[in-house]
Amino acid sequence: MRRLSNATLSALPSAVARPAYDRADVSPGIVHLGVGAFHRCHQAVYVDDRLAAGETGWGIVAASLRKGDVRDALGPQDGLYGLAVRADSGTRHRVIGSISDVLVAPEAPGRLLDALCDPRVRIVTLTVTEKGYCIDIAGGALRTGDADLDHDLAGGAPRTPLGFLAAAIARRRAQRAPPFTVLSCDNLPHNGATVRKAVLAFARRRDPALARFVEDEIAFPSCMVDRIVPATTDSDRAEIAAALGLEDAWPTVCEPFSQWVVEDRFPSGRPRLEEAGVEFVADVAPHEHMKLRLLNGAHTSIAAAGRLAGFATVAEAFADPAIRGFVDAYWREVAPTLAVGEPAARDYAARLAARFANRALPHRTAQIAMDASQKVPQRLLGGLRDLRKAGRPFGATAMAVALWIRSCGGFDDEGQAFAIDDPVFARWTGAPDQRSAGADEVVAAYLGFAAVFGDDLPRDGDFVDALARAYADVAGRGTLAAVRAVR
Ligand code: CS2
Numbered sequence: 001m002r003r004l005s006n007a008t009l010s011a012l013p014s015a016v017a018r019p020a021y022d023r024a025d026v027s028p029g030i031v032h033l034g035v036g037a038f039h040r041c042h043q044a045v046y047v048d049d050r051l052a053a054g055e056t057g058w059g060i061v062a063a064s065l066r067k068g069d070v071r072d073a074l075g076p077q078d079g080l081y082g083l084a085v086r087a088d089s090g091t092r093h094r095v096i097g098s099i100s101d102v103l104v105a106p107e108a109p110g111r112l113l114d115a116l117c118d119p120r121v122r123i124v125t126l127t128v129t130e131k132g133y134c135i136d137i138a139g140g141a142l143r144t145g146d147a148d149l150d151h152d153l154a155g156g157a158p159r160t161p162l163g164f165l166a167a168a169i170a171r172r173r174a175q176r177a178p179p180f181t182v183l184s185c186d187n188l189p190h191n192g193a194t195v196r197k198a199v200l201a202f203a204r205r206r207d208p209a210l211a212r213f214v215e216d217e218i219a220f221p222s223c224m225v226d227r228i229v230p231a232t233t234d235s236d237r238a239e240i241a242a243a244l245g246l247e248d249a250w251p252t253v254c255e256p257f258s259q260w261v262v263e264d265r266f267p268s269g270r271p272r273l274e275e276a277g278v279e280f281v282a283d284v285a286p287h288e289h290m291k292l293r294l295l296n297g298a299h300t301s302i303a304a305a306g307r308l309a310g311f312a313t314v315a316e317a318f319a320d321p322a323i324r325g326f327v328d329a330y331w332r333e334v335a336p337t338l339a340v341g342e343p344a345a346r347d348y349a350a351r352l353a354a355r356f357a358n359r360a361l362p363h364r365t366a367q368i369a370m371d372a373s374q375k376v377p378q379r380l381l382g383g384l385r386d387l388r389k390a391g392r393p394f395g396a397t398a399m400a401v402a403l404w405i406r407s408c409g410g411f412d413d414e415g416q417a418f419a420i421d422d423p424v425f426a427r428w429t430g431a432p433d434q435r436s437a438g439a440d441e442v443v444a445a446y447l448g449f450a451a452v453f454g455d456d457l458p459r460d461g462d463f464v465d466a467l468a469r470a471y472a473d474v475a476g477r478g479t480l481a482a483v484r485a486v487r
Contacts, residue, residue, distance in 0.1 A: 004082065005080060018097070021051050023078070026056045028121055029120060030124070032127070034127040035070050039125075039185070041227055042227045045083065045096060046276045047060055047098040047271065047276075050272065051097070053276075055271045057120065059100045060100065061121070064103070064105065066106065072249075074099065074249070077249065084253045085253075086360040088359060092256075103115060117172050124183070125184075125185055126161055133195060134148075134202075137194075145427070148163075166202050166203050169213070179219075181268055182218060190222050191288075196220035200215065219268075221266065224259070224261040224262075224288040228358075228363055229252065230367065257351075263280075263283065290345060290348055292379055297379040297400065299314070300368065300369075300372060301330060302356070302368070304372070309323070309479040322484040326483035328353075329395075330397065333387065336387075336392060370421045377451075384457075398466040399470045405446045406474045413480075439468050
């Protein structure tokens, strides 16, 4: 089978949508750090629409910060890849052309810096996952004991997103090139303010004048991103190759739903993304809270409950009445903490329920459980703190936290081991052996994980008691019996 590339685009079957523009006319306007499947199913699609509408100055130069696998797959394909949009009613296929080049930072950091300093580049976007920002998510301080960050702080050729951003901002400043806007597209609380704080903390340690420049000249709008994107499997590859009639080494699969709400602060310009469905707002916080707490909070809960109870995918776990009832209870519980108001939250949750039930999209619980220690604070504990302040019930949220703690033991309700992919958790040395320790001991130990719980929650006696009871219930009766009792 021939490979997808510029030369074979015309061989695609007519049912497959493809770049409706001449790729040779496109010039780079955006550098994206972290070219994972999410970026390729979300931002790159919106940009593809704008390129097709004639805004050809906004091509994407994408970079991997760790491995060369995406470049190895997409390089021979001229950056093209398939997007399979899957619903229970069927699949739509499209080929995306907005990524013109994939760079691999560790192989050639200088090339990525050159791309970041290209004066045509006006926006730098990031999906580097929660841990990629090298900060303690709860407090915002730079991470200690991180070898790559320490290397970048010492002035070595950059390895971390913060190192690249600071080096590029410094060089552009020296060259008097207009500054770029930095747009974090990760599921962090106030992602713009958070990345700003991280870049400033980094710059202050390197060069106070650079920090002042960042403060005065660089815009960091926040945004809320949303699309469910499971990792591509070999069977996806086979199915997509059959639909395209061409081999594609790394296609992507996602749900039909897609949302992007962005604060409109782009002093150096931006594509007219509103014409591609992006919502521009003055303050993204209400949208972000709703999404982080209702979607991601439920996801993290379902991932933990699902792994413990032996469900491999969200759709399977969510079809279980005990888990479904628990998620509904969690949604009802946190809705009053949301500034969008309860009716909007209820509508959103109803749409979410349909999205989670999409069986055409096997979204693995193990994938969502990745890096959970970096997710629990903003997905579950932000809502919990608001509930505690308002004196409202918080039993479902406490259960969600207990499920996460139980899942960190690395074995399910049947005693079968599963792997935990969470490097920040792996570095934490306080985890007791959950096969032998009692509930109070386990909960007390986890509450000492300050990067997750901060120093306030361990002092909240009612929360500590509720958490210990929920944990004891999961450990004693098993996940499904314990979550069935939460209503
Ligand atoms: C998921 C998210 O993997 C995870 O942690 O909760 O990636 C989720 O699918 C997206 O945020 C949906 O927009």
